[in-house]
Amino acid sequence: MVIQTHNVADTERAGGMLAKKLSPGALVAFTGDLGAGKTAFCRGFLHALGYSGRVTSPTFAIVNEYDTELCRVCHFDMYRILDEDALYDIGWDDYFDGDTILLVEWSENIAGALPEPHITVDIRRGTGENDRIITIDGGSTL
Secondary structure: OEEEEOOHHHHHHHHHHHHOOOOOOOEEEEEEOOOOOHHHHHHHHHHHOOOOOOOOOOOOOOEEEEEOOOOEEEEEEOOOOOOHHHHHHHOHHHHOOOOEEEEEEOHHHHHHHOOOOOEEEEEEEOOOOOOEEEEEEOHHHO
């Protein structure tokens, strides 16, 4: 599925649309350039699940955890993770409990550690300054 957005609010709405289709245990792997809108998409995702607080990129914390009306959502930023071995230092395996949705920005840094099935969301800049092209692929999971 390909979605074109024209501003941050559109990108957040796209995240909300995906959130409504998923259930606990899902993993969403994000790719896209710095500033492409991955965190905006995640913010819309979380707000659609009933989380009303502030959503920020977990760049320095590596993971932010949110309790939503549906389930716990763990939002990862793997920008600073240089190899898959570093995942085990943060307890990566402990997050796969089947009751949590995982949102993983910069997933290309840990591609070999992503379990199947998972959903991929690629966000690229469009022709206009605020235009984004969002490609969502989930195979049979969507």
